[in-house]
Structures are given as C-alpha cells and as structure tokens.
Amino acid sequence: MKKILVIEDEPDVRANIIELLEAEDFHVVGAENGFFGAMWAQEYLPDLIICDVRMPELNGYDVLTALRQDSVTATIPFIFLTANADRADMRRGMDLGADDYLTKPFTRTELLNTIASRFAKQEIVMQQYHNERQRADSLKQKVQELEKYANSKTNIVPKLNMAMSLVKNLPPGSQRDRCLQILRQVCEEEISILNNTPSLQKLMSPENIDFLRQFNLVSNIKFG
Numbered sequence: 631m632k633k634i635l636v637i638e639d640e641p642d643v644r645a646n647i648i649e650l651l652e653a654e655d656f657h658v659v660g661a662e663n664g665f666f667g668a669m670w671a672q673e674y675l676p677d678l679i680i681c682d683v684r685m686p687e688l689n690g691y692d693v694l695t696a697l698r699q700d701s702v703t704a705t706i707p708f709i710f711l712t713a714n715a716d717r718a719d720m721r722r723g724m725d726l727g728a729d730d731y732l733t734k735p736f737t738r739t740e741l742l743n744t745i746a747s748r749f750a751k752q753e754i755v756m757q758q759y760h761n762e763r764q765r766a767d768s769l770k771q772k773v774q775e776l777e778k779y780a781n782s783k784t785n786i787v788p789k790l791n792m793a794m795s796l797v798k799n800l801p802p803g804s805q806r807d808r809c810l811q812i813l814r815q816v817c818e819e820e821i822s823i824l825n826n827t828p829s830l831q832k833l834m835s836p837e838n839i840d841f842l843r844q845f846n847l848v849s850n851i852k853f854g
Contacts, residue, residue: 632749633657635676637667637693638711639685643734647680650738651745664688668696671703678748680732683712683723691726698727707748711736790820794838810845821847 634656638644644660651658659674661667665687671679679697683690690710697703710723713734720731729751730744793813800806814821821842824834834842841847 631655631657632678633659633674633676634745635659635661635667635671635674635679637661637664637679637681637685637690639663639682643682643711647741650741654742664690664693668693671697671706672700675702676706677752678707678709678745680709680711680745683710691722694723694726694728707752709744709748790817790824790834790842791838793817794841798841814847 634651636644636647636651636658638647638660639662641662644662648658648660659670659676661670664681664685667679667681668688671693681690681693688696690712694708694710697706697708707729708727709730709732710720710728711732711734712720712723723731729748732741732744797806797809797813800809
C-alpha cells in the first residue's frame with residue numbers, strides 16, 4: 631500500500647484529501663503545518679508528499695527545501711497545492727525541486743491523475759536505477775573476473791620455471807624422460823596459454839625458452 635503524506639493547514643481541505651485518498655486504498659498521514667510535515671516525512675518516509683504552499687510556521691517552500699537537503703527524503707515525489715496560479719510561484723516551486731503543482735480548487739480526477747502520473751514517473755526512475763545498478767554490478771563482476779584471470783595467468787610463469795628447474799637438474803636418462811612427461815601433463819594448460827599469450831612469453835628467461843623449444847614443449851614462436 632502506497633503511503634502519502636498530506637501537509638495542509640486548512641482542516642477541511644486536509645480532511646477531504648485524506649478521505650478521498652483513503653477511499654483509493656492509500657495509506658494517508660496528515661500534518662497540520664509545515665513543521666510537523668517535515669518531521670513526519672522523515673519518520674514515515676512516504677511514497678509521495680502533497681503539500682500546501684501557504685502555511686504558518688514553515689511554508690511549503692521551506693518544507694521542500696528541507697526535505698531536498700536530506701538524502702533520506704530528497705527523492706520523495708512532491709506535489710504542491712496552491713490557491714495562487716501565479717507563474718512565478720510555480721516556477722519557484724519547480725526550481726526548488728517540486729515534481730508537480732495542483733491549483734485549488736481541484737477535482738478528484740485531477741488529484742488522482744496527478745498522483746498516478748507521479749508514481750508512474752517514479753517507477754520509471756526506479757527501474758532505470760535498478761537497470762543501471764545491475765549493469766554496474768555486472769561490470770564490477772567482469773572486472774573482478776578479468777583481474778582474477780590476469781592474476782592466475784601471471785602465476786603460470788613461476789610454475790613453469792619451477793618445473794623446468796627441477797627437470798634441468800636431472801641427468802639425461804629414464805628418470806629425466808619420465809619427469810619431462812610429467813611436466814607435459816601437469817603443465818599442459820600453462821604451456822598452451824604461453825603459446826598464445828605474447829605478454830607472458832616476454833616474462834620467460836631465454837634459457838627456459840630454449841629448454842622448452844629443445845623438448846618441443848612450445849610452438850616455434852619468437853619469444854622476447
């Protein structure tokens with residue numbers, strides 16, 4: 631159920647709006663002045679605020695300014711109610727961040743259509759935010775995967791160097807041949823990656839490159 635905060639100092643007008651909205655299955659909270667309205671906006675975090683412009687204590691402009699400066703309430707859709715259709719007043723409200731205006735007197739249909747329009751636009755904004763968040767999360771995941779991939783590939787060279795140092799220290803014979811066979815099996819993936827990654831090839835020492843070529847462990851590629 632959508633929550634709507636109605637900030638209106640005229641009791642009859644406030645009561646009529648609340649009754650009308652409750653009949654449409656909205657959860658409605660009423661505030662009799664701008665001060666209470668600003669406080670209750672922070673407490674209830676409504677889905678939409680309807681606020682009169684001309685009020686004692688804090689007027690509608692003051693309320694809107696305070697709410698837009700607070701990150702918790704800054705994005706709540708805000709509709710001004712005013713008996714003054716002066717364009718300067720309307721522009722001032724829009725410049726402060728109001729989402730829409732209703733000029734008194736207004737009909738039930740005008741009020742409900744304005745609210746429906748605000749909720750529809752808010753839904754679009756939230757969907758766009760959701761989509762952007764998904765794209766950002768997806769990009770972050772891809773970056774992490776690429777970093778993980780890069781780190782894993784960087785470890786290929788030390789692994790091959792270790793394997794070759796063990797084999798090179800063995801005298802020619804069956805034991806060395808057996809270790810060469812094991813090296814081929816254990817490092818098959820690393821050797822394949824090395825053959826296809828020039829940047830890794832440059833990390834290999836000339837001695838180890840010659841060793842790999844001597845036993846046909848790498849393709850005939852120009853290293854370094």
